[in-house]
Amino acid sequence: MQTGEFALYGRARECAYVDVLLDKLRHGTGSGVVFAGPTGIGKSALVDYVLSRSADDLRVLYARGVAAESGLAFAGLHELLAPVLGFLPGIPQRQRAVLSAAFALSDDADAAADPFVAGAGALHLLAAAAAEGPPVLVVVDDLDRWDATSRRVLLFVARRAASAGIGMVLTTAGGPGVEDEWGLPAHRLAPLDPAASAALVRRASPVPPAEAIVGRLVAAASGLPLALVELPAQLSVEQLGGATPAPDPLPVGEAVRRMFGARLAGYGRPARTALLVAAAAGPVGLRTTLDALVALGVAETALDVAEDDGLVTLDSDGVAFRHPLVRALAYHDAPLPERRAAHAALAAVTTGEERARHLAAGVPWPDERVAAELERVATSPVGHLSAGACAELLARAADLSVDRTARARRSVRAAELWGLAGAWDSAGELLERVPRLTDDVAVRAGARAVHARGVLLRGRPVSARRVLVSEAVRIRAAHPAGATVLLLDAAEASWLAGEGTAALLAVRHARRLAAPGPLDLLSAVQSATVLAHCGHGVEARELFDERRVALARRLAEGPVAPGWWRVVRIHLPRLLARLGHLEPAAALLDETLTRATRRSALGVLPALLVLRAELGIVFGDWIAARSAAERAVETAGRTGQSADAAAALLILGWLAGTRGDAAACREFVARAREIVDRHRLGGLDPALHAAEAHLDLAGGDPEAAFARLERAGRQAEADELVDCGPLPWIADLAEAAVATGRTGQAQRLLAAARRQDRLAPPVLARAAALVAGEAGGALFAEAVGAGAGPAGPFEHARAALCYGEWLTRRGQRGEALPLLRAALVTFTRMNVTPWTARAQRALASVDAASPEPGPAPPAPAAADLTVQEQRVTMLVGQGATNREAARALFVSPKTIEFHLRSIYRKLGVRSRAELAHRLGRGRLTDAAR
Structure with missing residues (x-):
């Protein structure tokens, strides 16, 4: 192990001590050290480091204490000195005789095993070895396990090692006081921070x-x-x-058993049972734990012996184990029947989610009453369990179901919850057994839908679409509601695959099958979302507006169907954002993100974070956008959700390109392209070209930008996928087309965008003004006059820049000057270097003859926040408490407090209210990067 690697895990000081010791030894100066600490603290790893640093130019004598030989006198010393016994003839005769007799190398019965003579002999033997070759380093791991005689002799040598030019590194599990007992300097190893x-x-x-x-x-x-x-x-x-x-408690391995097993083995059966119940109970309250003991026929005083030993402490919260691993071992080393009995006893004295957890672990055979209770808790909309914990309960409910169809139905619902948690392998295992359990059309269709959804989210839309369409065709006569759900999922898969025509056909077929009722409301949301993604904004808006009132009324009553969470919490904010209802979309999205994070719904988090990043771009919250996109990439990587990872990478690439970081932009886009190509995610192809084209356009290369965007435009027209989303690439195409003198395709796409409501009005007006040439003045005025609003501050600044440039070319410099200055202010604040440079060049061309300088760029609105500080800023600025932010980011509230102090200092704010104002009204911008 290398120094840097070891130092990474908190042992830099020990490594440095060893390095100094070895360096002194190589220069003829002996010294020694004892590293002390409990089993598992890393003493052996430190010994490995010593050995790796000394094998080439030192004579290393290594031995390790073994408990089996602790009763054999001189056993440890024999193992250590065996390689140098050839130097015995060179030491004094009496010392040689004692060592030879101790090691059974002679028949001299008169050579008494005198420890002092043996110690002097060992010292002379080591000195003789050092005199004939490289310096001698003695390394003994677990010296406390040596036999007492060997240990006494070696410590005699160690206290004289410096004068003999010998190096010594010893380790022991001995407690405090080893320095006084052994007479050697001891370094106690602390636990890692x-x-x-x-x-x-x-x-x-x-x-x-x-x-x-x-x-x-x-x-x-x-x-x-x-x-x-x-x-x-x-x-x-x-x-x-x-x-x-x-699992809770966590499972343990053999190393942990070696560390703590002997301690537990010394307790009698009542105490072991009491520790098992306490371990299974967790912090549920002492009275609950004691009641469970009584239910098992164990006296409440059974824990006294463990408390007297300091193994546990008892208070009103329950039984706290001195070390969490002792709790784990007390639980997992108990036989399965005893663990079940402990959980059954705890189930009898608990309620709600705690009772459900114990019932799931304590019932060994099918029981419909218990299965129904587990299902009720797992599917409760007001529960506090994670998505994975709910899935576990529901899967257990399926196992405990008496009826085979009920078992299949619960398996499908459990698989859906596993999907919500991002555990698609666990979902697949449950779904595989459904066809063997039932012939029920609805249940089997639900299983196929959940399976295909997993295939889709993991980046195989073509495969998912085939499964969904074929199943929908098979069941549409017998189960039209199920066919509707399957077809809408097939439409989403088709869009993601880049097959817009197929997506539209699936949506329209599903709409014909949908019947009035709650499912129709949900299917309308999903249908409108797909239509909007395919660029049919007018049709999407009409469909949504027809049902908006009924949908709001019905959703106020709570969940309406098994797919409620996915449609309402994911598709609805997407749809609202695409239709320009940005504030309602953001409000619903932020609430959903908080819920999904709190319940560890990793299966939906990446998609939600991608949408959060998209809205951050529109609002000008580029800190929030980048933070959300980075979290999306990280989470999607853990759950294998390739499409969301690619979409997030494209957002990161667009942000990097807008800032002028060409290397980062191309790296992000290359990573996204690899995912898109590998999984055939054709729906993301236009965004791939758009991200790189935006970099080209910002860098002053409209030819390259036009070449990329022309390809995107041709594909979009062929596949009916002209969805601009948060990155209005059609407007970029218009700008590149005007700069290169080729406006035909841009005009066609703009006409389609206008017909189908695909662009925010200010962006559409800017793009139309660009291709309108001399007639563009009124359109530019419309784009600038609309304000930042639905387009966001960056796009508004671009409109001002383009208008200013247009006016400058026509000699209207007085009208151009305030527009260009306003654009420069925004670009500087947002730290978009290429656009700032372009605005500065435009200004220079306007007022080159004027002695009056333009305004100095404003100070950045945000300081150089770390990624974690950005996440804390977003959460706290949106009203999260320290505890809520800690849960969302999987850290402690104290860590949130630490980050907040740094954020306040960097941003120059003094309170949460001021931070919320900066985030919500002033819209923090990414001024540092």
């Missing part, structure tokens, strides 16, 4: 772990490196990613 612990967990994890899981593992290990390395290996990939809940 939380930051180093988290870094070690991430390194040991086979996949990037979710921050919530990192926090749980760090808390459980309490800074013990051995546990930090072992715990991730006990969890599945989905548990590490946060999609499925990690």
Whole structure:
């Protein structure tokens, strides 16, 4: 292990100490150190570091204490000195005789095993070895496990190592006082701090772990490196990613059993049972735990012996274990029947979600009453469990179902919840058994829909569409409502695949099948969303407006169908944003993001974050946009949701290109392109070209921009996918076309955008003004006069810039000057370097002859916030408490307080209210990057 690598995990000081010791030894000066600490603290890892740094030019004598030989006199010393016993003839005769007899190398029965003589002999032996070759380094791990005689002899040598030019590194699990007992300087190894612990967990994890899981593992290990390395290996990939809940208590491995197993083995059966119940209960209150003990026939005093030993403490919150891993071991080392009995006893004395958790673990055979209770808790709209925990309960309810069709139905609903949590593998396992359980058309169609949705979200829209369409055709006569749902999902898959015509056909077929009622309201939202994505804004608006009042009234009553969350919480804010209802879209989206984060709904978080990033661009909240897009990429990577990852990468690329960071822009776009090509996500192709073209346009290369956007335009026209979304690339095409003298395709696309309501009115007016040439004045005035509003401050500044340039070319410099200055102010505040430069060049051409300088660029509106500070700013600025922000970001409230102090200092604000004002009214801009 290299120094830097070891220092990463909190042992820089120890590494430096070892390096100094080895350097002194190479120059002839001996010294020694004892590293002390409990099992698992990292002593052996430090020994490995010592060995890796000393193998080439030192004679290393290494031994490790073994408990099995602790009763054999001289066993440890024999292992250590065996490589240098060839130097025995060179030491004094009496010392040689004692060591030879101790090591059974002679038959001299008169050579008494005198520890002093043996110590002097060992010292002379090591000195003789050092005199004949490289310096000698003695390394002994777990010296406390050596036999007492060997240990006494070695400590005799260690206290004289400096004078003999010998280096010594010893480790022991001995507690405080080892310095006085052994007479040697001892360095006590402290547990790793939380930051180093988290870094070690991430390194040991086979996949990037979710921050919530990192926090749980760090808390459980309490800074013990051995546990930090072992715990991730006990969890599945989905548990590490946060999609499925990690068990509570956490599972343990053999290393943890070695650390704590002997301690628990010494307790009698009543105490072990009491510890098991306490471990299973968690912090539910002491009275509840004691009542469960009584229900099992165990005396309330059974925990006294463990409390007297300091293993647990008892208070009103319940039983707290001295070390979280002791709790884990007390639970997982108990036989399964005893664990079930403990949970059954706890279920009898708890209520609500706690009772459901214990019922799920305590009932060994099918029981419809219990299954129904678990289903009720898992599907409650007011529950506090994570999506994964609800899925676990519902999957358990399916296992406990007596009726096979009920088991299949609950399996489908559990799979849907697993999808909400992002655990598609777990969902697939449940769905595979549905066809074997029932012939019910509705249940089987629901299973196919959930399966195909998982395929779609993981970036295989073509495959998903085939499954959905074929199933819809198969069941449409017997189950038209189910066919409607399948066709609408097929329409979404077609759009994502870049097949707009197929998407429109699926939507219209679904609309013909939809019957009046709650499902029709939801299908109308999903249909309108697909229509808007395909560029049919007028039709989408008409469909939504027809049902807006009924939808609002029905949704106020709560969930209306199994797909309620997905349609209302994801499709509806998307639709509102596409139709220009930005503030309602943002309000609904922020509420949904808070709920999804609180319930760890990783299956929908990436899509929500992408939309949050899109709205951030429109509002001018580029800090929020970048933060949301980065979180989307991270979360989508853990759950395998490729389409959302690609969309977020494109947003990051667009933001980087707008700032003038060409390298970052091209890197993001290249990553997105690889995903799009691999998964055939043709619906994102225009956005790919648009992101790079925006960089070209900002950098003053309209030819390159036009070439890219022309390809995007041809594809959009062919596939009926002229959706501009948050990146109005058709307006970019108009600007590039005018600059290169080619406006034909831009005019066609603009005409289609006008007919179908595809662009925000100010952006449409700017684009139309550009291609209108001499007749563009009124349109430019319309674009600038609309204000930032639905287009956002950046697009409004671009309108002012284009209008100013248009006026300048016509000699109307007086009218151009205030427009160009206003554009410069906005571009400077938003730190969009290429656009700032362009505005400065336009201004220079206007007032080159004027001695009056233009206004100095304003100070940035935001300081150089870190990514985490940006996330805290967004959450707190939107009204989240410290505790809510901590839950959303998987950190502690104290960490939020720390970040807030830094944010206040950097932004020059003094309160949460002022921060909210800056974020909500002034719209924080990305002035630092």
